[in-house]
Amino acid sequence: MNERFPGDWLRLREPADHAARSHSLVERLRLKWCRGRGSLKITDLGSGTGSNLRYLAPRLPVPQQWTLVDHDPELLGRVTRPADAGPLSLHTERMDLRDWALPATGTDLVTASALLDLVSADWLDRLVRECAGQGAAVLLVLSYDGDVTWTAPDPGDAFVRTAVNAHQEREKGLGAALGPQATPEAATRFRNAGYRVWTEASPWHLDAGSLPLADPLIAGWVNAAAEIFPEHAGTLRDWGARRLEALRSGRTGLRVGHRDLLALPDAR
Template structure:
């Protein structure tokens, strides 16, 4: 995987509480029930600063070891700063880290895994990278929990006739070519489901939603700015129309009169 999509640690920190609220606890509990008795080793792909570990470790039995895989060594270093999270029984988890290209992942790198996880990763993969990662997981034969893949569905309140055009441009941007790589964007979760079902695996899914509003204005503002900026990068012809649209939405945001639902999908697969 030619990893060229930069994600800032500040953005990851800002979104972490909403990610934690949105992820499917039901699928997490189901994943816990699929674990074999004994020590648990979780491999977290695209781990970033470790938010998935901090959310999921307290829901799983121990003793736990987490292996954090990410291409960005700076984010991995942040993930290991501070106290390690506790497992369901109150014991500190052990943490190991690996940096490297996720698209080149093979079964050997997942050796010993009890569970593979990822959060907000699938949509920045190509289909070839998704298939390679799935093949490695299938070869190891352990469950996989994939959280917070964007679906492209966004609901703004109050609604505006221009919402649909901006959303379509944003979704096209999510499927753009980056360094010769065609990103999966909103189709990622459905394709992941297909790949695992074709391998004969069981699959459960859950719709998971960010609910942004006046209670977290900074996250709503940064999400909205990024959403419309990406749409305009994809469709420069929308600039004139979107100037008034951005001004309207920014005013609503400042008054606490804007909210947004951003729909994601979580997926649990097992042999």
């Protein structure tokens, strides 16, 4: 996988990620999957610095053995465990997700945050096969769904959204990315593999207090859109400056759509 995310960006987005996540899906996982288990073996794909671990571990009521998988050793070196979790063991594994497979020793839960929209259909098929082969539960969260909504519209919004969504479907190192279609594609595949599947919206809601996150987010959108339409680079930069100033002044808010997915083997 060739997509790289600076640790500072992951730090900035972690509070927004945690605030956005679906509580009902985690509660369903806790009640339907964790009940009666003495412990859980959990594999976290594309783990970064461990944001998923820090959110989920304190909410699961059993001892846990986490394996955090990422291709970036710098990010793995910055993993910190949650202070409020119960009994927990932690192992990090540097691995390119092109070469990934579940450990032969078994996994009870496979999870990933902000990953699914970056993978290809073939990679997703392999994930479904691996999980179904071990009867593992699956929690895939914060997958971008293509919806970017400003409370006060600007004439350039639709053009930028279209360009950004087209960029999301470009190659990210795992084949042509699924982009905004990732969650519905995953839901269909897991259902076809005999899973029960639930999805919930998990959008970011950003405002004038979110500028440290919104500034690099909007800049990233401008750069992505300019890669699709380089002839409009100047117009796109102007749009980015207008939108950041409107957010800073409180004249607009911003909703960035994501979706969470929980898939449980049908026996559960």
